[in-house]
Amino acid sequence: MKKKYKRVFSINNDLGYRNYTVRDIIQLKGKKKLTQVRVTNAEEAAAAEEAGIDLLLTGPGPEFSKIRKAAAKTFMTVGVPFIQNPSKREATKKAFEVIEAGADSLMCQNWNLDWMKHLSKFRIPFQSHVGFIPRRTTWIGGIRSFGKKANEALELFKDIKDIEETGAWGIEVELVPENILDIITKRTSLVTISIGSGISADAQFLFAEDILGQSKIEFPRHAKKYKNFNKILEDIQKERILAFKQYKKDVQKNKYPTKKHVISIDKIELNNFRKFLKKN
Amino acid sequence: MKNRYKKVYSLSHQAGYRNYTVKDLLDLKGRKKMTQINVISPAEASAAETAGIDMIITGTNRLKEIREAAPNTFLTCGPNYTGHETKEKMMKEVFELVRIGVDSIHTNSWNINFIKYLSEFKIPFQGHVGLVPMKSTWTGGVKPVGKKSSEAIKIYNDIKKLEEIGAWAVEVECVPEDVLGEITKKTDILTISIGSGKHGDIQFLFGEDILGYNLSSAKTPRHAKKYNNFNKIHEKLQKVRIQAFKEYQNDVQNKKFPSKNNVVLAEKKELEKFKKLIKNL
Numbered sequence: 001m002k003k004k005y006k007r008v009f010s011i012n013n014d015l016g017y018r019n020y021t022v023r024d025i026i027q028l029k030g031k032k033k034l035t036q037v038r039v040t041n042a043e044e045a046a047a048a049e050e051a052g053i054d055l056l057l058t059g060p061g062p063e064f065s066k067i068r069k070a071a072a073k074t075f076m077t078v079g080v081p082f083i084q085n086p087s088k089r090e091a092t093k094k095a096f097e098v099i100e101a102g103a104d105s106l107m108c109q110n111w112n113l114d115w116m117k118h119l120s121k122f123r124i125p126f127q128s129h130v131g132f133i134p135r136r137t138t139w140i141g142g143i144r145s146f147g148k149k150a151n152e153a154l155e156l157f158k159d160i161k162d163i164e165e166t167g168a169w170g171i172e173v174e175l176v177p178e179n180i181l182d183i184i185t186k187r188t189s190l191v192t193i194s195i196g197s198g199i200s201a202d203a204q205f206l207f208a209e210d211i212l213g214q215s216k217i218e219f220p221r222h223a224k225k226y227k228n229f230n231k232i233l234e235d236i237q238k239e240r241i242l243a244f245k246q247y248k249k250d251v252q253k254n255k256y257p258t259k260k261h262v263i264s265i266d267k268i269e270l271n272n273f274r275k276f277l278k279k280n
Numbered sequence: 281m282k283n284r285y286k287k288v289y290s291l292s293h294q295a296g297y298r299n300y301t302v303k304d305l306l307d308l309k310g311r312k313k314m315t316q317i318n319v320i321s322p323a324e325a326s327a328a329e330t331a332g333i334d335m336i337i338t339g340t341n342r343l344k345e346i347r348e349a350a351p352n353t354f355l356t357c358g359p360n361y362t363g364h365e366t367k368e369k370m371m372k373e374v375f376e377l378v379r380i381g382v383d384s385i386h387t388n389s390w391n392i393n394f395i396k397y398l399s400e401f402k403i404p405f406q407g408h409v410g411l412v413p414m415k416s417t418w419t420g421g422v423k424p425v426g427k428k429s430s431e432a433i434k435i436y437n438d439i440k441k442l443e444e445i446g447a448w449a450v451e452v453e454c455v456p457e458d459v460l461g462e463i464t465k466k467t468d469i470l471t472i473s474i475g476s477g478k479h480g481d482i483q484f485l486f487g488e489d490i491l492g493y494n495l496s497s498a499k500t501p502r503h504a505k506k507y508n509n510f511n512k513i514h515e516k517l518q519k520v521r522i523q524a525f526k527e528y529q530n531d532v533q534n535k536k537f538p539s540k541n542n543v544v545l546a547e548k549k550e551l552e553k554f555k556k557l558i559k560n561l
Binding site for chain 1: 313314315317323324326327328330331332333334424426427428429432433436454455456457458459462463466473475476477478483485487490491502503504505507508510513514517518520521522523524525526527528529531532533535537538541542543544545546547550551553554555557558561
């Protein structure tokens, strides 16, 4: 499976290689099913790139620069939290920072529409989020799917159209009925990215921790677990404990350190030192 | 292994349990060989506690998680001095570390006056002599220190100074075994050997070197003993990650994911209603 990367300039003007430009992604709408994975560390990012995952999503935290380096050629979207950036100006400032750090696109989750329009004037690619939105759960009465009733589906459609107008390229659609997103996907120019919203979306999105089976919370119904990392990590932890136990035992039984672990000293120098200590 | 932990107050007055107080450690000098491990993750910290390692040490990066992962093990933390141009600022960071729950501070290559100031608060600390990486330009690079009697005397004097200031221990790095043997007998504080032989009161290694993976150094240093091959384990783990992501990628392309049990549906009636509604938009 040879992967082809194309030569690109990133938004911060770095020359490099990427699997897609935003134009490529938009042009693939309706032609190719894409994948997006949310990663939280460099290992997951590198594995995703190696596996040929199409798009990556991550946060702007301290791990970001390592994640960018670990998956240097994969189209990467980075979340810009609105809550720490409580004005258009601050949000834009943070967006620029994230772009300087190498993001290909931003995730404007919960952003004010007006801010997104502003961002779009800089021609910065971004995606947003509709349907079930964790931070807005209180408006829909709790953790549930969104759009089962026609009037809710209509609200969702309007939300998507509003976001389309801001200049976004993609939209994460969370926990929406499959047959509803099917209709909407055909009626929007946005690339629809499904998480729990069925097979008709342009892209499928999952959390790496769910794919790997490494989640600490109850496994979500919409996800598919491909491995049992919780179990694997437990086994590795046993190896750690064993290694540390052996080290402790070695020290207690004077088996470590041995001659090959230590530094020797000349007899004459040692005697000089002993003479000094006797006098002190 | 009952009663392994005793009830204590931490330096910031939190009630809790620990394997040792500083007094216990000092009382054990010459009686029990102890172990200290440098840990960089909660997983390592927790493994060390389960394995019964006597002490752990870490930097400031993940201190809170590490304290939570090994709440009962005597924990030392080494804040870097370069972020603090005065002893007062240095202490401000130390107080933060104390609040997080450290039992002792590693003063590494601090200004001696900063260390004296720290000691005025009766916060337990360990010093560092011999090959001190941040000061190694003064000792000629990454190589043993103390092979000449004049160097050995210097090490002895450094330790005596730390003892005077009130350290409870001193890390002694890459010093000849016989030299540390002599010094350990002549000081009341605990000597912590890393590459300085079996006469240290405490043996110290990096979790990384015990487990056999390489982050901070290109290869396992000569003084260390490798008990496992975590480089290989990490590699294997990465292969499993790649495989999982590949399977997911294939499933999506072959329309095997999502399947019926991963999705929700709108009822036919609502669906038809919705179709009509958007037709007119």
